[in-house]
Amino acid sequence: MTRALYFLHRFAMILLVSIACSAQNQSFDKAGPARDALYEISMLNLDYALVSYTFEATDGVLQMSSRGADQFENRWATFISDLSAVSESGQNIAINPMPHGQWSFHAEKGTVVKLSYRVNLDHEKHVWSGGIDGVAYKRDHGVFYSGRSLFVMNGRGPESITVNFEVPEHWKVSAVWDQDETGTNSFRVDTYDELSESMLFAGEHEQFIFKRDGFELLLALGGEEIIAKNEDYVNLASGVLDYYIKLMGGVPNPSPENPFHRALVIINPYEQPDGEVIGNCISILESNQADPMAQMISRFVYAHELFHLWNGKSFFPSDLRCEWFKEGVSNYYTLKALYHVGVLNEESFFAMLNGFFYKRYASDPGVGSMSMTQGNEKHDHWGLIYSGGLFAGISQDMIIRKATNNKHSLDDLMRGIFSDLGGTNESYTLEDLQNRLSELSGQEQAEFFETYIDGSRKIPFDEYLKFSGLHSEIKLDNLSILRQQEESPQEKEMIQGLLGAN
Numbered sequence: 001m002t003r004a005l006y007f008l009h010r011f012a013m014i015l016l017v018s019i020a021c022s023a024q025n026q027s028f029d030k031a032g033p034a035r036d037a038l039y040e041i042s043m044l045n046l047d048y049a050l051v052s053y054t055f056e057a058t059d060g061v062l063q064m065s066s067r068g069a070d071q072f073e074n075r076w077a078t079f080i081s082d083l084s085a086v087s088e089s090g091q092n093i094a095i096n097p098m099p100h101g102q103w104s105f106h107a108e109k110g111t112v113v114k115l116s117y118r119v120n121l122d123h124e125k126h127v128w129s130g131g132i133d134g135v136a137y138k139r140d141h142g143v144f145y146s147g148r149s150l151f152v153m154n155g156r157g158p159e160s161i162t163v164n165f166e167v168p169e170h171w172k173v174s175a176v177w178d179q180d181e182t183g184t185n186s187f188r189v190d191t192y193d194e195l196s197e198s199m200l201f202a203g204e205h206e207q208f209i210f211k212r213d214g215f216e217l218l219l220a221l222g223g224e225e226i227i228a229k230n231e232d233y234v235n236l237a238s239g240v241l242d243y244y245i246k247l248m249g250g251v252p253n254p255s256p257e258n259p260f261h262r263a264l265v266i267i268n269p270y271e272q273p274d275g276e277v278i279g280n281c282i283s284i285l286e287s288n289q290a291d292p293m294a295q296m297i298s299r300f301v302y303a304h305e306l307f308h309l310w311n312g313k314s315f316f317p318s319d320l321r322c323e324w325f326k327e328g329v330s331n332y333y334t335l336k337a338l339y340h341v342g343v344l345n346e347e348s349f350f351a352m353l354n355g356f357f358y359k360r361y362a363s364d365p366g367v368g369s370m371s372m373t374q375g376n377e378k379h380d381h382w383g384l385i386y387s388g389g390l391f392a393g394i395s396q397d398m399i400i401r402k403a404t405n406n407k408h409s410l411d412d413l414m415r416g417i418f419s420d421l422g423g424t425n426e427s428y429t430l431e432d433l434q435n436r437l438s439e440l441s442g443q444e445q446a447e448f449f450e451t452y453i454d455g456s457r458k459i460p461f462d463e464y465l466k467f468s469g470l471h472s473e474i475k476l477d478n479l480s481i482l483r484q485q486e487e488s489p490q491e492k493e494m495i496q497g498l499l500g501a502n
C-alpha cells in the first residue's frame with residue numbers, strides 16, 4: 001500500500017469506526033472519551049507546517065497548549081493561520097477566534113470534524129525568555145517544533161491519537177512517541193498532554209537509539225558540525241545513561257499514572273548555546289563559538305535532566321519542601337556522571353563546585369534568612385535551592401562515608417528510594433529523607449535538618465568536605481578545594497566516591 005493510500009484507508013477506517021461507535025452508543029454515556037484522533041502534518045516546506053486534524057467533536061472550543069508563549073496575547077495561536085473545517089458530510093464549519101488564542105466552532109457533539117491549519121515557523125523572529133530551544137526553529141538541515149507550537153486540540157482527549165508526517169525524501173522524524181510499525185513517520189500517542197508536552201525534529205539529521213532493558217534513549221544529532229563530533233555525543237549520551245542505570249540499579253521506573261519508556265535528546269547547532277526540557281524530551285543548542293563554560297552548561301543540562309527520569313519521575317516528593325533534594329542532589333549526580341564519562345576532570349569538577357555553584361549559593365540573599373524547603377522559591381533563589389541542595393547532599397554523603405568507613409554513601413539512599421518507590425504512586429516526604437539518612441550513617445540527622453534544611457543557616461560545606469581528606473577552605477565567598485600531599489587509602493577512596501569515579 002502506498003503512503004497516500006494508507007492515509008486514505010486509515011482516515012476512512014477512523015470515520016467508519018467512529019460513526020459505528022456513536023450510533024451504537026447513542027443510549028450510553030456520551031460523556032466518555034472520544035474515539036481516535038488523527039493529525040496529518042506536512043513539513044514539505046521549511047517555513048511552515050500544514051496540519052490536518054480529524055477528531056470527534058466533544059465541545060465547541062479549539063485550543064493549544066496552556067504552557068508557554070505567555071508574552072503574546074494570543075499565545076501559541078500567534079503563529080497559526082488559514083484555519084478551516086469541514087464535517088464528515090462535507091459541510092463547512094465556521095471557525096471564530098476567541099480571546100487568548102482559542103477558537104470556537106459549532107458542531108453537534110460526536111460530529112467528525114476535519115480541521116486544517118498552518119503553523120508559520122517564524123518563532124525565531126520574537127524574543128523568548130527561555131530561549132528558542134523549547135519553542136520552534138528551522139535550520140538548513142531540518143525543523144524543530146515543540147508539541148506546544150504545533151497542535152490544536154479539541155476536548156479532553158480521545159482514546160488514542162495517530163500522528164502522520166509527510167516530509168521531503170531523505171528526511172526522517174525523531175519524536176518521543178511510539179512509532180507505528182506500518183510507517184517510519186507515523187506515531188501513536190495516548191493523550192493530548194503527551195502530544196503537546198513534547199519536542200520533535202524532522203530533517204536530514206542522524207538518529208541513534210540506545211536500548212536498555214525496555215527503556216530507549218533517542219539521540220538526534222543535526223547539522224554538519226554536530227554530526228562531525230557524533231562519537232563524542234554518543235559517548236556522552238550513552239555513558240551518562242549507563243552510569244545512572246548502574247547507580248540506581250535499573251532503568252527509570254515511573255509511576256503508573258505517568259508511564260514512559262523513552263526519552264529524546266535533540267542536539268543542533270545554534271548561535272547561542274542553550275538547553276531546555278519538555279516532558280521526556282531534552283533540546284540542546286550547541287555553538288562552536290561559545291566559551292568552554294557555556295559549552296559545559298549544555299552537557300550539564302543534558303545530564304541533569306536525564307537524572308530526573310529517576311529523581312523526579314520514578315520517585316518524587318510529596319510536596320515542595322523536598323525540591324532542594326530533587327534539584328540539588330540531581331546536580332550532585334550530574335557532576336559525578338560528567339566526571340565518570342570524562343567530560344569533567346578533578347580540576348574542572350572542583351572548579352564547577354566553586355564557580356558554578358558556590359558563588360551562586362554565597363550570593364543568594366535567601367541563604368541565612370530562608371529555609372531551602374521553600375521549594376516554590378526555586379527559580380528566584382536558585383543559589384539557595386539548586387546549589388544549597390547540592391551542598392546539603394554532598395555534606396550528607398561525606399557524613400555517611402565517614403561514619404561507615406566508605407562502605408555506604410548517598411548512592412544507597414538513591415537506590416533505596418528508587419527500589420521502594422519506583423513504579424508506584426507513592427511519594428517521599430522530608431521526614432523520610434531525614435530518617436533514611438540517619439539510618440545510613442547510624443547518626444541522628446535531626447540537628448542537621450533543623451539547622452540547614454528547615455533552618456536557614458549557611459552550610460559549613462568546607463568542613464564536611466574535609467571528612468574526605470580534601471583541603472577545602474571558604475574565603476571571601478570563594479571555595480577552594482585541593483588534594484593533600486598525604487592521603488590515607490580510605491581518604492583516596494572517599495574522594496573517588498565523591499567524584500563518581502566508579
Ligand SMILES: [Zn+2]
Nearest residue numbers: 304308327330
Ligand atoms: Zn531539575
